[in-house]
Amino acid sequence: xxxxxxxxxxxxxACQISNLLNVYNxxxxxxxxxxxxxxxxxxxxxxxNDKVVGCASSLQVSNISTKIQHIxxxxxxxxxxxxxxxxxxxxxxxxxGHMFMTIREDNTGSIALAHKFxxxxxxxxxxxxxxxxxxxRRN
Numbered sequence: 001x002x003x004x005x006x007x008x009x010x011x012x013x014a015c016q017i018s019n020l021l022n023v024y025n026x027x028x029x030x031x032x033x034x035x036x037x038x039x040x041x042x043x044x045x046x047x048x049n050d051k052v053v054g055c056a057s058s059l060q061v062s063n064i065s066t067k068i069q070h071i072x073x074x075x076x077x078x079x080x081x082x083x084x085x086x087x088x089x090x091x092x093x094x095x096x097g098h099m100f101m102t103i104r105e106d107n108t109g110s111i112a113l114a115h116k117f118x119x120x121x122x123x124x125x126x127x128x129x130x131x132x133x134x135x136x137r138r139n
Contacts, residue, residue, distance in 0.1 A: 007050055010037065016052035017043060020072050026104060028128065041069065042093075044086045046077075053077040056086035058094060066094050066139075068101040071110060083113055091117060094139050105131035 008016075011033055018031040036043070039057075046054040054073035060066050068090055073082045091099065101119065103110045111133065114121075119135035126132075 006047065008047065008052075013043075013045065013052060017045065017055050017070075020052060020055060020074065021070055024074070025070070025072050042090075043070075044089045046073075046082045046086065048077070054082040054086055056083065056090060058090045058099075060096060064096060065098045065100065066096040068099060071101075071113070078109075083109075084116065087113060087117055091139065097139055098136060099139055100134055100136040102132050102134050105133055111135075 006013075014036040015033040017036050018033050021027060021031045039059075041057040041059040043055055043057045045052050054077060056071040057069050058066050059069060068087060071083055071087065099119075100122075101110075101114060103114060105111075105124070114135040117137065119137045121133050122136045123134040124131055125134070
């Protein structure tokens with residue numbers, strides 16, 4: 001079986017992912033390289049010139065459900081299909097029957113991405129100061 005290596009260490013990748021999430025996603029938590037490394041999530045990343053320019057992760061939350069989370073692409077790399085490619089990889093690698101993602105109601109790009117892959121809105125919840133939408137689909 002083939003092996004692939006990158007010039008970035010696992011810690012450098014985790015640090016870049018945490019910076020990406022802290023700067024560009026509207027989270028109420030702070031991510032560190034350590035929290036990314038210790039997470040049970042599986043991260044899918046796009047690297048350009050030793051720089052993580054996009055990420056998304058999957059987290060199996062039960063025997064029948066996987067959450068797609070942490071979808072983020074640097075602004076200068078948006079509109080090139082990176083988020084779509086990452087979500088497609090997650091879907092292709094998921095062996096669980098149900099997938100879902102939670103998106104801020106004002107995040108029109110992520111909502112369009114969810115629709116593109118056949119996710120439908122199943123719930124709407126108020127969270128601190130904004131509405132969140134839950135999208136789901138069968139795999």
